[in-house]
Amino acid sequence: MMYHKASCLVCGAELKYEDNYTKTRCHFCQEEFESDVTCINGHSVCGKCRRPLADEVISQVCIDSESKDPIELAVSLMKKPEVPMHGPEHHFLVPAVLLASYYNLRNEPDLKERRIKSAQRRASNLLGGFCGFYGNDAAAVGTGIFISLITGANPLSKDEWKLSNLMTATSLFAVANVGGPRCCKRTSFLSIIEASNFLHEHFEIELPITKDIKCVFSPLNKECLKDNCPFYNETSKSP
Numbered sequence: 001m002m003y004h005k006a007s008c009l010v011c012g013a014e015l016k017y018e019d020n021y022t023k024t025r026c027h028f029c030q031e032e033f034e035s036d037v038t039c040i041n042g043h044s045v046c047g048k049c050r051r052p053l054a055d056e057v058i059s060q061v062c063i064d065s066e067s068k069d070p071i072e073l074a075v076s077l078m079k080k081p082e083v084p085m086h087g088p089e090h091h092f093l094v095p096a097v098l099l100a101s102y103y104n105l106r107n108e109p110d111l112k113e114r115r116i117k118s119a120q121r122r123a124s125n126l127l128g129g130f131c132g133f134y135g136n137d138a139a140a141v142g143t144g145i146f147i148s149l150i151t152g153a154n155p156l157s158k159d160e161w162k163l164s165n166l167m168t169a170t171s172l173f174a175v176a177n178v179g180g181p182r183c184c185k186r187t188s189f190l191s192i193i194e195a196s197n198f199l200h201e202h203f204e205i206e207l208p209i210t211k212d213i214k215c216v217f218s219p220l221n222k223e224c225l226k227d228n229c230p231f232y233n234e235t236s237k238s239p
C-alpha cells in the first residue's frame, strides 16, 4: 500500500493506493465501481463523476494561464487533486496545454478559449484504456486533435488532414518506442515534446518548452518504469 499527499476530492485527506482493485462505492453518485485508490477516510470517486471536475479545472487553468511552456502547464495541472495519476483526463490535458501555449505565444486569447472548448468536446470521445485496448495511446491522439484544431482540419481537407495524422503518428511512435505498461504522465510528456518538435519543423514556431523534465509522479505509480523511463528522477518526492 502506498500513501501520498495528493488530496481526496471529498474531504482533502491523503489518498492511499492499494495493490489490487476492489469494489467500492462512489461518494457522489453512490454507484459501485472497482478502484485501487481511496482516501484514508474511505472516500472514492468514480471516473464518471471525476472527469467533469477535471475537465473544468483543465479548461479554466489553460484559459487563464499566460504560460507558453506546455510542460510547465501540464505539470501544474497534474498536481491538481482533480487530475488522478492515471486516467482519461490526460486525453484532454494534452491538447489543452498545447493550445494554451500556442495561442499565448500568438497572443490570441479569444481563439484560445474557443479551441480549448472544442478540444474538450473532441477528447470526451477518447475513453480510458485506449493505449492498451486499441493500440492508440490517447495522449498521442491529443496531439492530433491539437494540430487538427490549429490548422482547421476536417475529414475532407488535404494538407491539414495530412499534418494532423502525421502528428498523431509521430507521437505514437515515440510513445510505443519506450514500451508499456501505461503511464499517463510519461505518454503525455512524450506526446507534448513531439508536438513541440512538430511545430518547429512544420510551422517554424518555437515554444519555450521545459527541456529537462524530472518527473515527480513516480512515487504514485506502481508500474513506473523507473530507470527505463526518460523522465525518471530518483530523488523525486510525491507531489
Ligand SMILES: [Zn+2]
Residues within 6 Å of the ligand: 008, 009, 010, 011, 012, 013, 039, 040, 041, 042, 043
Ligand atoms: Zn476523503
Ligand SMILES: [Zn+2]
Residues within 6 Å of the ligand: 026, 027, 028, 029, 030, 031, 045, 046, 047, 048, 049, 050
Ligand atoms: Zn460517481
